[in-house]
Amino acid sequence: xxxxxxxxxxxKNSENGGTEMCSWGLCSMQGxxxxxxxDHIATEVTxxxxxxxxxxxxxxxxxxxxxxxxxxxxxxxVFLETQEFRQKKYKEALLEAFRKxxxxxxxxxxxxxxxxxxxxxxxxxTDIYCANAGDSRAVLFxxxxxxxxxxxxxxxxxxxxxxxxxxxxxxxxxxVDGNLALSRSFGDFQYKDDSKKSWKDQxxxxxxxxxxxxxxxxxxxxxxxxxxIWDCVTNEECC
Numbered sequence: 001x002x003x004x005x006x007x008x009x010x011x012k013n014s015e016n017g018g019t020e021m022c023s024w025g026l027c028s029m030q031g032x033x034x035x036x037x038x039d040h041i042a043t044e045v046t047x048x049x050x051x052x053x054x055x056x057x058x059x060x061x062x063x064x065x066x067x068x069x070x071x072x073x074x075x076x077x078v079f080l081e082t083q084e085f086r087q088k089k090y091k092e093a094l095l096e097a098f099r100k101x102x103x104x105x106x107x108x109x110x111x112x113x114x115x116x117x118x119x120x121x122x123x124x125x126t127d128i129y130c131a132n133a134g135d136s137r138a139v140l141f142x143x144x145x146x147x148x149x150x151x152x153x154x155x156x157x158x159x160x161x162x163x164x165x166x167x168x169x170x171x172x173x174x175x176v177d178g179n180l181a182l183s184r185s186f187g188d189f190q191y192k193d194d195s196k197k198s199w200k201d202q203x204x205x206x207x208x209x210x211x212x213x214x215x216x217x218x219x220x221x222x223x224x225x226x227x228x229i230w231d232c233v234t235n236e237e238c239c
Contacts, residue, residue: 037061102206115187143218
């Protein structure tokens with residue numbers, strides 16, 4: 001989708017950080033795209049009960065960098081400002097944050113023809129919450145096993161295909177309208193144009209799948225990455 005370079009840019013940009021709860025490392029590479037369209041969040045937050053949590057996000061942009069860049073700037077704030085977060089309902093807070101943030105993207109000129117996946121992990125001392133829209137993925141390595149926290153959203157997945165076919169759009173060559181190679185994202189409002197359907201039921205939706213995993217002694221680390229990783233290695237190989 002969009003123009004590509006003749007030769008990939010392989011320079012890697014890395015950073016790291018951490019808190020008392022965890023340490024993290026980040027690495028990105030532009031590759032074949034004309035601009036770097038991916039972004040991320042890694043930050044500690046304070047819960048309403050005064051305890052700490054950590055928010056980790058990967059945003060894989062397409063058609064341009066605007067939506068992913070806006071997600072880095074704005075998504076965390078939207079999450080923390082939800083009523084559900086203030087009520088310590090973190091799973092529900094993630095769902096509402098996805099809805100509200102996508103609504104904000106829809107007000108931007110670039111929201112029509114550009115978009116971004118969103119894989120978001122929020123964890124505290126007891127639970128790991130994962131919200132995913134698109135084909136970025138999160139995997140937990142625990143007790144020497146790779147445990148997926150999310151599943152990829154591809155247009156030809158049966159459940160995704162059924163939703164798309166109930167709108168005025170179609171899937172061809174595993175792409176929505178023959179163009180978009182994923183079926184859930186922020187932005188991409190050209191595929192969210194059925195006024196008779198809710199935001200969750202559009203051909204391309206920002207409605208995330210949500211999982212909640214209890215933390216346990218054997219947990220070692222979590223990997224969040226875009227499809228550039230998962231197209232090349234399995235969960236087990238990556239871990």
